[in-house]
Amino acid sequence: MSTAAIIMMLIMIVIIWGGFIVSILRLPKE
Amino acid sequence: MSDSQTKRETFASRRAFMFAAIGSAVGLGNIWRFPYIAYENGGGAFIIPYLIALLTAGIPLLFLDYAIGHRYRGSPPLAFRRIARWMEPFGWWNVLANVIICIYYAVIIGWAASYTYYSLVGAWGADPQTFFFKDYLQMADGVDVGFSFVGKVLGPLIGVWLFTLLILSLGVQKGVARASSFFMPLLVAMFLVMVVIALTLPGAAKGLDALFTPDWSKLSNPSVWVAAYGQIFFSLSICFGIMITYSSYLKPKTDLSSTGLVVGFANCSFEVLAGIGVFAALGFMAMAAGKEVSEVASSGIGLAFIAFPTIINQAPFGPLIGLLFFGSLVFAGVTSMISIVEVIIAAVQDKLRFGRITATFIVCLPMAVVSALLFGTTTGLPVLDVMDKFINTYGIVAAGFLYVFALIVARKLPILRNHINAVSSFKIGVVWYVFVAATVGMLGYMLFQDTQTLLAKNYEDYPDWFLNRFGWGMAVSLIVVSLLLSLLPWRMESKFNPDAVHKGDHS
Numbered sequence: 001m002s003t004a005a006i007i008m009m010l011i012m013i014v015i016i017w018g019g020f021i022v023s024i025l026r027l028p029k030e
Numbered sequence: 031m032s033d034s035q036t037k038r039e040t041f042a043s044r045r046a047f048m049f050a051a052i053g054s055a056v057g058l059g060n061i062w063r064f065p066y067i068a069y070e071n072g073g074g075a076f077i078i079p080y081l082i083a084l085l086t087a088g089i090p091l092l093f094l095d096y097a098i099g100h101r102y103r104g105s106p107p108l109a110f111r112r113i114a115r116w117m118e119p120f121g122w123w124n125v126l127a128n129v130i131i132c133i134y135y136a137v138i139i140g141w142a143a144s145y146t147y148y149s150l151v152g153a154w155g156a157d158p159q160t161f162f163f164k165d166y167l168q169m170a171d172g173v174d175v176g177f178s179f180v181g182k183v184l185g186p187l188i189g190v191w192l193f194t195l196l197i198l199s200l201g202v203q204k205g206v207a208r209a210s211s212f213f214m215p216l217l218v219a220m221f222l223v224m225v226v227i228a229l230t231l232p233g234a235a236k237g238l239d240a241l242f243t244p245d246w247s248k249l250s251n252p253s254v255w256v257a258a259y260g261q262i263f264f265s266l267s268i269c270f271g272i273m274i275t276y277s278s279y280l281k282p283k284t285d286l287s288s289t290g291l292v293v294g295f296a297n298c299s300f301e302v303l304a305g306i307g308v309f310a311a312l313g314f315m316a317m318a319a320g321k322e323v324s325e326v327a328s329s330g331i332g333l334a335f336i337a338f339p340t341i342i343n344q345a346p347f348g349p350l351i352g353l354l355f356f357g358s359l360v361f362a363g364v365t366s367m368i369s370i371v372e373v374i375i376a377a378v379q380d381k382l383r384f385g386r387i388t389a390t391f392i393v394c395l396p397m398a399v400v401s402a403l404l405f406g407t408t409t410g411l412p413v414l415d416v417m418d419k420f421i422n423t424y425g426i427v428a429a430g431f432l433y434v435f436a437l438i439v440a441r442k443l444p445i446l447r448n449h450i451n452a453v454s455s456f457k458i459g460v461v462w463y464v465f466v467a468a469t470v471g472m473l474g475y476m477l478f479q480d481t482q483t484l485l486a487k488n489y490e491d492y493p494d495w496f497l498n499r500f501g502w503g504m505a506v507s508l509i510v511v512s513l514l515l516s517l518l519p520w521r522m523e524s525k526f527n528p529d530a531v532h533k534g535d536h537s
Binding site for chain 2: 001002004005006007008009011012013015016017019020023024026027028030
């Protein structure tokens with residue numbers, strides 16, 4: 001894999017999956 | 031408290047709702063559409079329009095749908111009627127679009143179910159394309175509508191409808207929520223295993239390289255941005271009426287915006303996972319055939335029923351990959367199918383005050399019959415293709431464009447924003463109005479562009495009579511029938527009107 005592809009894959013994973021994890025952690029108690 | 035509030039079913043918890051909403055959003059498109067859209071529209075660079083579309087259109091419209099359903103506590107026709115009587119046809123337009131979608135969606139889930147089994151026995155032999163079109167679908171030559179049934183297609187199709195009927199007859203919590211809470215974790219686990227296996231295949235890096243290498247020049251092309259907005263729009267099930275219906279089953283004090291963020295990001299997380307798995311497998315396929323990834327990359331039916339069987343034929347653990355891939359398609363499809371049919375059942379229940387089981391049978395049985403007559407035959411595929419194209423444009427995009435525009439014109443956005451902020455910890459600012467208005471512009475552009483293309487040339491070169499019947503005719507009928515349905519009287523209509531009760535008090 002090229003360096004550019006690896007970097008873009010990591011950016012996509014960090015932003016999207018990171019956003020998912022943060023949104024779960026920020027959920028207030030029901 | 032009004033009658034409608036006390037009797038309406040509810041999800042037992044926010045968690046149950048989230049599983050149902052994520053189950054609805056994660057569908058076939060996440061697995062077989064997103065990877066190719068990302069690859070075709072800039073690869074790694076696609077993250078920019080994709081993220082912007084998610085944050086400026088996907089999540090704002092998700093909030094809008096949640097607010098409509100939660101505040102007005104009804105299926106789309108009832109919720110829109112409670113906003114303003116003249117808006118009721120928009121709700122029926124949503125409902126009828128779901129009728130069309132579920133009658134063809136069921137047959138695709140049936141194909142995937144068949145292929146889950148075929149993966150284990152390698153039923154397609156050395157030529158998956160011939161097997162799919164000739165042996166499995168037994169496609170008739172030319173475009174026609176006939177009633178030569180194909181047992182291998184009809185059987186699973188009926189099975190899908192019976193399963194849907196069973197789940198939905200159990201109700202919102204015992205049926206919809208429980209099924210989603212079971213199938214969604216199972217889907218994620220199965221797909222994760224499939225991705226891990228795909229990543230170990232020789233050539234996987236070549237596939238990922240093709241998917242993620244950024245082509246920044248593509249970002250100056252407007253069609254790439256339209257593709258990103260289209261992907262987010264269809265993938266999140268916004269403007270389908272599904273999220274309006276599901277949020278109407280939430281308890282009054284439920285955090286809408288925080289929940290919406292989880293659902294939005296969960297859906298996109300699954301798409302990224304699907305992209306990695308699908309392109310790792312396509313990289314293997316390209317390497318095994320001595321070709322470039324661009325020569326084997328595909329989407330939709332071609333990816334699932336032709337490319338993947340080819341990969342399964344050649345890969346180590348091929349039958350296991352097939353079981354996990356097609357099983358994932360079935361589970362992703364079933365949870366979405368349940369949400370699509372639920373919109374129709376909820377509307378029938380609201381309008382006619384039928385009980386759950388009666389409404390489920392009244393809705394599911396006729397649709398299952400139509401589904402079997404149109405798609406359980408040798409002539410189903412072209413009908414499916416045309417209906418899918420026209421319903422997405424004139425059932426979803428057009429309805430979404432008009433109802434969001436109508437809400438702006440009727441000055442209902444401030445009420446809905448206040449409602450979200452009154453129940454949510456994550457407060458939305460006035461920038462939400464800008465995003466919603468901008469999304470209307472994008473939907474209008476998509477509608478205009480699609481209409482221009484469809485008018486310039488017969489879609490996929492289908493004959494006029496065929497397009498006039500299943501494309502244009504179907505699209506116009508949807509609007510006419512929506513207007514007629516909104517003229518029918520409501521049975522025991524409740525006087526619930528949140529705008530009157532809470533006028534000037536949204537705290």
